Amino acid sequence: MSLKLCKECKKEVSSKAKTCPSCGAPVKTGGTATSIARIILMVLAILLLLPALFIGGPFGLLVPAILFIMALCLK
């Protein structure tokens, strides 16, 4: 269990709460699974970026770029 900051009132809210107890705003419940998936995608992107730079070419950079974008899109 962890605490998150409410986007509306900036108070600490339990990550298990669906709404903020202070202001009632919905709390985004980005689960642990998505944050782990994001870290894995980020690491993969960085790992693929190095050989891509050596091989060169726009296609080599495309794969890590897509992984990076996917990681950013995860919520």
Ligand SMILES: [Zn+2]
């Ligand atoms: Zn709030």
